[in-house]
Amino acid sequence: MAVQIIDRRLSGRNKSVGNRERFMRRYKAQIAEAARRAVSSRGIRDIEQSESVSIPRKDISEPTFHHGRGGVRDTVYTGNKDYVRGDTIERPQGGAGGRGSQASNQGEGEDDFTFTLSKEEFMELFFDDLELPRLMRTHVGDHRQWKTRRAGFSTDGTPHNLAVVRTMRQALGRRIALAKRPGRELAEMEAALAALVAKGEDDGDAAHALRQQIKVLRERLQHMPYIDPIDLRFRAHTRVPVPITRAAMFCVMDVSGSMDEARKELAKRFFILLYLFLTRHYEKIDIIFIRHHTQASEVDENTFFHATESGGTVVSSALELLARIIAARYPAGEWNLYVAQASDGDNFPGDSDDCSRLLAETILPQLRYFAYVQVAEEEQNLWQAYTALQAQFDNFAMRKVGAPNEIYPVFRELFRKEGVET
Amino acid sequence: MNPILYPAIERRVGEDPRVVARMGERRRQEVPREPLPAGERPAQPLPDPSDWTFDLIERYHKVIAETARRFGLDTYPNQLEIISSEQMMDAYSSVGMPVNYRHWSFGKAFLATERNYRRGHMGLAYEICINSNPCISYLMEENTTAMQALVIAHAAYGHNSFFKGNYLFRMWTDASSIIDYLVYARDYVARCEERHGYDAVEQLLDSCHALATVGVDRYRRPAKRSLARELAEREERRRYAQQQVNDLWRTLPTRSDKEGAPAEDERFPREPQENVLYFIEKNAPLLESWQREVVRIVRKIAQYFYPQRQTQVMNEGWATFWHYTLMNALYDEGYLTDGVMLEWLSSHTNVVYQPPIDHPAYNGINPYTLGFSMYRDIRRVCEAPTAEDKRWLPDLAGSPWLPALDYAMRNFKDESFIDQYLSPKLMRDLRLFAIHDDENEPTLTVGAIHDEEGYLELRQMLSRQYDVGVREPNIQVWNVNRRSDRCLTLRHVRYRNHPLADDTREVLKHVARLWGFPVRLESVDADGNGEVVLEVPAPDAA
Incomplete structure (x- = not known):
């Protein structure tokens, strides 16, 4: 019998994408909630991963008419060992048995319905929340380091860049071009002279004049330069920007008593976004976490976000530490330095002036960017001090953020300053 | 394995899509009284590398086909399709059909399948077999050569001959129209989504799916329809559908002295109706015509799957019996190596293990x-x-x-x-x-x-x-209150006092959504006593 074997492996993939989309759409609220929880529990570096999401099974069930437990049933089972007719059996507790294979199909299990969001879907949800336009995710900003690259030939340059072969080719071409016509005239005149000689008018005026002209032409041809300055060609180079592949990102956060979990959460969103932005630019990113209350310390990520501290606030302590770390480990010439500071704007009276001086004199000149988000509404002394700085420095941005979707404008600022000229 | 994974689809015959399969093609071939004699023994068994090749599949198929012929298995021509595991999961989650309309529940099924598969909780079925002419069997690319041979014997000869022979499939599976119908359904639902929004269509489909099990005619076979007729009739239905429900809207009292006026207490419908979805499609007062059409689509597909659920043991048993018999015969005749034999036997043993x-x-x-x-x-x-x-x-x-x-x-x-x-x-x-x-x-x-x-x-x-x-509750449309609130009454007759499950109220909400007015469900025992009543109010006008 004829058989047809068809390889379908390459066709019709992802047929159920539409169904999956509809599923995601339907449970968007739950999924977004799960994603939000994931963001808060993840490390900043792990943000771009897939995530598994659970939805309570009862929310997802599709009810149909079917029988419940009860009534009179005779059910046939297999594997009788020692029962005989008339034996009585205790009713199993917890309701095992009973329905046989049907029970498993009805999906009455208590487990949640779990599935995995792909990395893309997860990031989609993350960005959704932040209302970040797509363009911003992939844009590459400008650069400070340069590299020279060959860029064809030019007519001027330094001798060590002389392109000999190209120069000789130019010279040869020039010589051919310049010698063509005089050469032809020379041949004609010599032929005319030979004709005159053959006619015996060897000494006539005409012959004399011809000889004179031939001599001039020969001299001209002889004086034609073998190589001329206009033949010279030099290898040209052009400077192209290369990104510094390293960046250091400083997360500075106030952990004094007034920063509650919600505010920290907001700050974390902001830090994550900055991190993601930087990953688009740089191959290697160091993240340094500096937290402060009245004293600043460098800590690991977990302590940074989760350890609780209390006490007053002296912002300049963090900035001093920041300046020290930069000087010791991250010289501005080799690293792109970014600082993201989150605070509720509360500061020890009188310290804010120290802060702005420290920033203006020491820190800001070394930085690519300094972003300050205030996760509280009131404009306290730190805000006022920083407002003055904003006018002076291009690489300084500040915003108040009350909800995740307000974080984005800070980045719009950032991108504009970095020059999205599209 | 899920019985609905063996949808019986009969494809168009040959190249010309307009030619309908004739019943004659299902004419049974004579079955020999005993197996015909085998041919000559091969010099050596078929090669058995674990990685299959197209050539090997062809060679294995050839000897399996020859052996099946000796046993008198009457099958449709075979079409073997190699697919990846992901495609297998696709097929799983869209109830095994090559096309279907879009719905989140299929997405859910896909996610559940994918998760179980990735975690290794569940092996995928080695094959899915679609009843069509030619009969399409899906072979997974992950299978070894021995497994492909087993699958060919199981699906391409076991299931295939069952599809061709069993009376339920012969009676209920609509040869020429099911693929057409599914294409039509997919396009229609997609158009409705465009016109009326995802949410409206999704809610409607949810409600219809909840009632799919009571959306079948159990005894009456629906007439065959081609796509062209389906389209023409839809137009006609659209025009008449609204007129049909007018009976419920009739507010002018009929004059009681008039001949043939219905008695005051006469029920509507006069006889209980087993097909709840059909009743809703024809009589629900508030449904718009596109909604009636979607109800109809779900009902038709449910009807189509109904006979599949009734032959699970027979169908799987038959396919298993034949792969067992065919593979053994091949071994006896010297086509299979010991390695192949051990491999498929181990898989076979797992399949038929009864804890x-x-x-x-x-x-x-x-x-x-x-x-x-x-x-x-x-x-x-x-x-x-x-x-x-x-x-x-x-x-x-x-x-x-x-x-x-x-x-x-x-x-x-x-x-x-x-x-x-x-x-x-x-x-x-x-x-x-x-x-x-x-x-x-x-x-x-x-x-x-x-x-x-x-x-x-x-x-x-x-x-x-x-x-x-017996397995499924016996629920019928009992009455519509035409005098006051248009409440729809369903009646559940308890078989040996089996109650309905706890989530019945949820299903009734779906009924109410379709019906547009209050719905009540009376559950009575076989003698009509011991009434238990569940009621849900009319859905909000919003």
């Missing part, structure tokens, strides 16, 4: 085991009947086994198949016993067991266990 009742993996009777054992048992009774077999199955004992099996495959569904063929020996082998569970008794009682006085009873009980009419 005993006290085993943690026990999950009811394995339909593969039951079906496979029954066909094996029929063959045994034919070839070597005992005195007991002669008493219990007098017509079968000693008759030629191939025609006997063929007859058994063609003319039964699970329920009647078990009732007819379950032999005492098999009941003893499977150690079947029945437990009587009466909620009013403090303990369970062991009823019939596999002994002389229990055989008959056991067989009847097992047969009833596979009766779809």
Whole structure:
């Protein structure tokens, strides 16, 4: 019998994408909630991963008419060992048995319905929340380091860049071009002279004049330069920007008593976004976490976000530490330095002036960017001090953020300053 | 394995899509009384590298086809399609159909399947077989050569011949129109989504899906329709549908002195209606015409799957029996190496394993085991009947086994198949016993067991266990209150006092959404007493 074997492996993939989309759409609220929880529990570096999401099974069930437990049933089972007719059996507790294979199909299990969001879907949800336009995710900003690259030939340059072969080719071409016509005239005149000689008018005026002209032409041809300055060609180079592949990102956060979990959460969103932005630019990113209350310390990520501290606030302590770390480990010439500071704007009276001086004199000149988000509404002394700085420095941005979707404008600022000229 | 994974689709014949498969093509081929003689023994068995190649599949198929022919298996031509595991999951989650409309529940099924598969909780089925002409069998690319051979024998010859032969498939599967219909359904639902929004369509489909099990005609076969007719009739239906529901809207009292005026207390509908979705489609007062059409689509597809649910044991058993028989025959004739043999046997053993009742993996009777054992048992009774077999199955004992099996495959569904063929020996082998569970008794009682006085009873009980009419609640449309609130009353007749499950109210909400007015469900026992009533109000006008 004829058989047809068809390889379908390459066709019709992802047929159920539409169904999956509809599923995601339907449970968007739950999924977004799960994603939000994931963001808060993840490390900043792990943000771009897939995530598994659970939805309570009862929310997802599709009810149909079917029988419940009860009534009179005779059910046939297999594997009788020692029962005989008339034996009585205790009713199993917890309701095992009973329905046989049907029970498993009805999906009455208590487990949640779990599935995995792909990395893309997860990031989609993350960005959704932040209302970040797509363009911003992939844009590459400008650069400070340069590299020279060959860029064809030019007519001027330094001798060590002389392109000999190209120069000789130019010279040869020039010589051919310049010698063509005089050469032809020379041949004609010599032929005319030979004709005159053959006619015996060897000494006539005409012959004399011809000889004179031939001599001039020969001299001209002889004086034609073998190589001329206009033949010279030099290898040209052009400077192209290369990104510094390293960046250091400083997360500075106030952990004094007034920063509650919600505010920290907001700050974390902001830090994550900055991190993601930087990953688009740089191959290697160091993240340094500096937290402060009245004293600043460098800590690991977990302590940074989760350890609780209390006490007053002296912002300049963090900035001093920041300046020290930069000087010791991250010289501005080799690293792109970014600082993201989150605070509720509360500061020890009188310290804010120290802060702005420290920033203006020491820190800001070394930085690519300094972003300050205030996760509280009131404009306290730190805000006022920083407002003055904003006018002076291009690489300084500040915003108040009350909800995740307000974080984005800070980045719009950032991108504009970095020059999205599209 | 899920029975609905074996949808019976019959494709168009040959190249011309307008040519409809004629019933003549299903004409049965003569079954030989015993297997035809084998050809010459091959010099050496077929190669068995673990990685398959197209060439190898072809060679294995050739010998399997030849052997199947000797056993008189009558099949549609075969089309083997190699697919990846992801495509297999696609097929799983869209109820095995090549096309279907979009719905989140299919996405959910896909996610669940994918998760189980990735975690290794579940192997995918080795194959899915679509009843069509030619019969399409999906082979997974992950399978080894031996497994591909097994799958070819199982799907391309086992299921295929069942699809071609069994009376339910012959009667209910609509040869030319199902693919057309599904394409039409997909496009129609997509257009509705565009026009009326995702949410409206999704809610409607949810409600329809909730009622899909009570959206089938159990006895009446719907007429065949082609796509062109379907379209023409839709237009017609649209025009008349609204007129049809007017009966419910009639507010002018009919003059009672007039001849033929309905009596005050006459129910509407006059007779209870088993097909709830059909009733809603035709009579729900508030549905718009596109909504009626979607209800109809869900109903038609549910109807289409209805016969599939009735032959699970028979179908799987038949395919398992034939892969077992064919592969053994091939081995005996020297086509298979010992390695291939051991590999498929190990897989076969897993498939037909029946854990005993006290085993943690026990999950009811394995339909593969039951079906496979029954066909094996029929063959045994034919070839070597005992005195007991002669008493219990007098017509079968000693008759030629191939025609006997063929007859058994063609003319039964699970329920009647078990009732007819379950032999005492098999009941003893499977150690079947029945437990009587009466909620009013403090303990369970062991009823019939596999002994002389229990055989008959056991067989009847097992047969009833596979009766779809018993497994699923009997719910019918009982009445519509035409005088006041247009409340729709459904009536559930309890079989042996089986109550409805706890989430019935949720289903009723779906009914109310479709009906647009209050819905009540009366649950009564077989004598019409002991009424239990569930009521849900009309859905909000919003």
